[in-house]
Amino acid sequence: MNKLQAMEVFVEVVDAGGFTRAAEHLQMPKATVTTLIQSLEKELAVKLLHRTTRHISVTADGAAYYERCLRILSDVREAEESLSRNRASPRGRLRVDVSTGMASAILIPALPDFFERYPDIALELGCSDRPVDLIEEGVDCAVRGGNLGDSNLIARRIGVINFATCASVDYLAKFGRPAHPRDLEQHQCVNYFSSKTGKTMDWDFTRDGERIEMSMRGKIAVNDSNAYASAGLAGLGIVQMTDFQMAPYLANGHFELLLKEWTTDPLPIHVVYPQNRHLSAKVRVFVEWIAELFSSQSGVSTSRSV
Missing domain, CATH: 3.40.190.10 (Periplasmic binding protein-like II)
Known part of the structure; x- marks a missing residue:
């Protein structure tokens, strides 16, 4: 048994929470991962993992061994890289x-x-x-x-990324331009919702010490930044986008900047x-x-x- 390889596999199994995910991450057969862990436990004469049909958990001995493995593997990699740093590029x-x-x-x-x-x-x-x-x-x-x-x-x-408010030329021609953040209550806006929580993001505006936070009215909400830009370009509503993503659309005239005197939280x-x-x-x-x-x-x- 290659002891260092077995340590690396053991650490990956613990980190991944299972043999299948560890095998995928390591790009090796699951049977090989299982055999290495079994050989490691046999040589150490301790049980490192509790196994059930649904999940694994680390034993007390396994948790202590895991921490030692992390330090050992880190030292080995650092030693290898210190010797090879001047001879080869990272690979x-x-x-x-x-x-x-x-x-x-x-x-x-x-x-x-x-x-x-x-x-x-x-x-x-x-x-x-x-x-x-x-x-x-x-x-x-x-x-x-x-x-x-x-x-x-x-x-x-x-x-730090900054945001600004804009809309497509077609949308503005049809519905007009808001002059104040509160005017957005009379407009359609494209909302963005969190993939993690499902919560729709509020919009915020600040000017001369005045701060406004709003939940926006709209017929569509997306959870992808490219889809968000596409919805704005399609005229589905006013959008609040990152400066870097908005820039090319402002340059080619597809978007127009709104509420320029108001800033948003970076x-x-x-x-x-x-x-x-x-x-x-x-x-x-x-x-x-x-x-x-x-x-x-x-x-x-x-x-x-x-």
């Missing part, structure tokens, strides 16, 4: 998750630069506005907007990764690269633009 599969709008407008157009710098990294890019469980779904890191509630994640703030953006995993070279270079990308990106800032 391997990297799984990243990002929202659809951010992927389309910011990340994907910049990827040729990333691959030119790191040709040996194969990127698997998950694009959705659905919040993912990084550990359970085998994601190395994710770019997330908003306040973070996951205590098991390390977060690096990489920027959204902090973080790149996050699990704290119980060693920050591998491929994750490290991606984190540094995307932080650099956001620092120079139009429509993204380190503070609220005025």
Whole structure:
């Protein structure tokens, strides 16, 4: 038995919460995963996992061994990378998750630069506005907007995204322009709802110390940023969009900016990764690269633009 491989498999089984998911993440047969865990328990002469037909749980000995495995594997990877850092570029599969709008407008157009710098990294890019469980779904890191509630994640703030209100030219020609946020009560708006909670997001406006928060009236709500833009372009209502996603539509005349003197709350953006995993070279270079990308990106800032 390869002891280091068995440790890696054991850690993955615990993180994934089962043999099937661990086998998928490790890209090895489930039978191999099961055999390695059984061999590990036999050699250690302890039971590491409680198994039922529905789920697994870690024994007290297994929890202690898990923590030791994390430290050992981290030390081994760090030693390997310290020796190879000057001889080879980071390599391997990297799984990243990002929202659809951010992927389309910011990340994907910049990827040729990333691959030119790191040709040996194969990127698997998950694009959705659905919040993912990084550990359970085998994601190395994710770019997330908003306040973070996951205590098991390390977060690096990489920027702030601003929003503005706009509508399609066709919508404005048919229904007119609002002059004040309260005028929106007489308009149709496109709503956005959370994939996690199902809650529809309120809109907010601030000007000269006055603040207004509103629940918007509308016939359609979506949970995807690209679909949100498409609904606005189709004239289904007024939208409140990120600056970077709105910019090309303002430039080509499909959208017009509304309520220019009012600002909205900015959204902090973080790149996050699990704290119980060693920050591998491929994750490290991606984190540094995307932080650099956001620092120079139009429509993204380190503070609220005025």
